[in-house]
Amino acid sequence: MTNALLHPFSPPSMPERDFIDIVRGEGSLVYDAAGRDYVDGIANLWLCQIGHGRSEVIDAVTAQMRQIEAYNTFAPFTNGPAARVAEMIVERSPHPDGRVFLGCSGSEAVDTALKIARQFQQRRGQPDRQVIVRRTNGYHGTNFGGTSAQGIAPNREGWGDLVPHFIEVPHDDLEAAASVFAEHGDRIAAVLTEPVQGAGGVYPPVDGYLEGLRRLCDDNGALLILDEVICGFGRTGEWFGAQTFGVVPDLMTFAKGVTSGYQPLSGVILSRSVCDGFEEPGFLLRTGYTYSGHNASCAAGVANIQIIEDEGLVGRANHIGERLREGLTALEGDGLIESWRGMGGIYAAELGRDAISPRNTILEQGVIIRPMGTCLAICPPLVITDDEIGRIIDAMATALE
Ligand SMILES: Cc1ncc(COP(=O)(O)O)c(C=O)c1O
Structure with missing residues (x-):
């Protein structure tokens, strides 16, 4: 070997x-x-x-691959499994009238959510809002965006300059977050947090913390991004951590449990009001992946979500x-x-x-x-x-x- x-x-x-x-x-x-x-x-x-x-998922993926393994979803193309899995995901999320952007990995989902948050702020005339607030112990993947968003310091080290404009707050200290907002409120694009911090050590939020972040975001024109890559699809006792903790985020990332790993699939759920910021005729969303909406991955997602529901x-x-x-x-x-x-x-x-x-x-x-x-x-x-x-x-x- x-x-x-x-x-x-x-x-x-x-x-x-x-x-x-x-x-x-x-x-x-x-x-x-x-x-x-x-x-x-x-x-x-x-x-x-x-x-x-x-076998239900294996059969669904096999049947899909026999039709076609994959075809991109860049305009003007789409495919049934991608549209169907997006529909199943929003129906089970706090954003039934929202939309889903698809990728393969949690890291891709996080990077896309960060880009969407900044672009949303630019499009509503707030180009100086670039700051992303991250938490200690946070784990958000290892692309450059997710690496910059890491609250696990050793994971950020040794890679040279990361993405600028990240500010870290201690993980369950709402007062510290409020101070950051008091000082930088008009520059903050979004707060990024897992509902339950996973890879950083499994830390459920202290009572009132996520609601407090929601209020700070609302009061200061920032978006709340929940990174549901671990929490999504049943891990916390509801479909998403957002529902378990009673907080409605503006953007939610997911991956992992969406297919239980039978194929790589991830994505970002955008609330209706974030979608509204992008649906202007003539605007082109210049981000995406070859495998966004990969047919076989999406077929796995559909079959997996159906099993989670049925069982x-x-x-x-x-x-x-x-x-x-x-x-x-x-x-x-x-x-x-x-x-x-x-x-x-x-x-x-x-x-x-x-x-x-x-x-x-x-x-x-x-x-x-x-x-x-x-x-x-x-x-x-x-x-x-x-x-x-x-x-x-x-x-x-x-x-x-
Ligand atoms: C909360 C969270 N976000 C993002 C990621 C990155 O996902 P991936 O490893 O699929 O890129 C992970 C991976 O564990 C995660 O736990």
Whole structure:
């Protein structure tokens, strides 16, 4: 085996033979090349809501590819799956009269949302509004826009100059955000935030925080962008975090759970009032990707959303949350973890020490969860069984003992 593959967020010095080769998946289990099974406690990477190996999605994608694999959606072209998935997404969002821009990755969605926010401000005669307010611990992907929006400082370092005009605020401090608005309010294009911060350590918002950001944006002419790349499609117990936390953003990004990973798909939902800013006859939206509206990806999205709906997986986040909270509370009671945080179907167990070596011991017991600094993240498929949740908690207990 050669080392030709350079892995993302991995040490380039790690040889290919030391990686675990995942070859198959079924439900909440994945299997390596040696046939060993693992409970997928992180749903691939915060995304596989419907579980692995679902023939409904595989069949939908195959049927689409037999018709045509892909054709671009730049004017004058469109395709049925792209229009259909956009319709299904807005119907389930707080913006049933909004519109959806499609891409492939969360990073593309974030970059597009940032561009749309700035362009919206320009088009309404406010070209000086370029500032994007970001939060500490925020993770918004690794394109230049998303890298500039990162609140995880090491992810911003070493790449040279990033996109200018980002201001960081401490992640749950509304007063700090209010001070930034007091000082720079007429230059702020948008605030960018995850509903529950995910990759930065799983931090649900403190009570009133997102509503407070909404008010600050409203009072100062800024847009609120919710990055729903992890929270979207059922993770927080509603279709979107916006609904769970009762906040209506102007722009929402999504990716991951929209297809559960069966094909790459992402996008930005624009509220009706943002759309109004762009629908002037003669205006051309000069941004987009070859794969915006990719037929096979959109067919996967349609089939995946239908499964989430038919199987009631949105509500199931609360059920698996109850089981996980019980397990984590027991681990805390036994002194095996310092604390836990999270909600719906997304949690972090705080160890207070580096989490990589406990993660490796947990892996040896056939459970995949993700180390993030001093904590272990758990975010399983929404179809995970109680027994499989038990396997996650037992593996953690054994490893941490
Ligand atoms: C909130 C959030 N935004 C954006 C991204 C970037 O998505 P992608 O890795 O698909 O580019 C992620 C990825 O984890 C994310 O969690």
